[in-house]
Amino acid sequence: MLSSGVVAVPEPMAALLPKRGLPRGAVAAMSGASVLPMSIIAEASRSGSTVALVGLPRLNLAAAVEMGADLSRIAVVSEPGVDRLEVAGVLLDGIDLVVLGFEDRLGPTGASVTPARARVLGGRARKQSSTLMVLGDWPGTATRVNGEVREYRHLPIRRSGYGRIGGFRVEVQVTAPGARPVSDVFDLVAPGLGESGVMRLVKPEVVAEAAGTRPSLAVAN
Helix, strand or coil, X not given: CCCCCEECCCHHHHCCCCCCCXXXXXXXXXXXXXXXXXXXXXXXXHCCCCEEEECCCCCCHHHHHHCCCCHHHEEEECCCCCCHHHHHHHHCCCCCEEEECCEECCEECCCCCCHHHHHHHHHHXXXXXXXXXXXXXXXXXXXXXXXXXXXXXXXXXXXXXXXXXXXXXXEEEEXXXXXXXXXXXXXXXXXXXXXXXXXXXXXXXXXXXXXXXXXXXXXXX
16 A cells, blocks of 8 residues: 555556655656556546646546546646646645646647746645646656657457557656666556456556467557
8 A cells, every 4th residue: 555655656657666656745747658647647536636637728538537537536727827837836735636737728838947936836745745747847856757658559359450559558767866767668558348447557568468478569650
């Protein structure tokens, strides 16, 4: 069981983090594949944490639900106005995990955060024992997580040559304060046709063992 000092992350990712979760009272910066923050949002809400999404109008909540997210624990501020950092700071006072993005409905805004504002939000997170997860760059000390999609996995259907995407492989790199950089690869898997369950991150060997052989993968472009 995870201690109250962290926000839960998917179990396979936990081994990459010194405290097996995102530390409360700290900042985490996410970049690359969107499946990583999406899976953390899903796991955190499913595990009982409250989550607020700020400035992420294009985030696919339907995909988060497919990963097991509890929407009753997720608040959404799609259009936070001219100062999204202030909105995020207020939400840190009562929300376990605040996810901050820098986009509008047309795409990334190109906005950046000054070191002074970053220190203010970091201090607010420490004071309230909340976690700020930023999708993008963040000045100063933070846990940094990057994900890169490497391969797609196909689920065959009955007719030869036909199928659908059943998930993909993502390489995850983590740099945490006071710890050496670490990395690993995970597969995002979806339930097979007619199966129950949710999309989830697993180690590749789990997929291979379940299939009785190595999974069929296609290199991503």
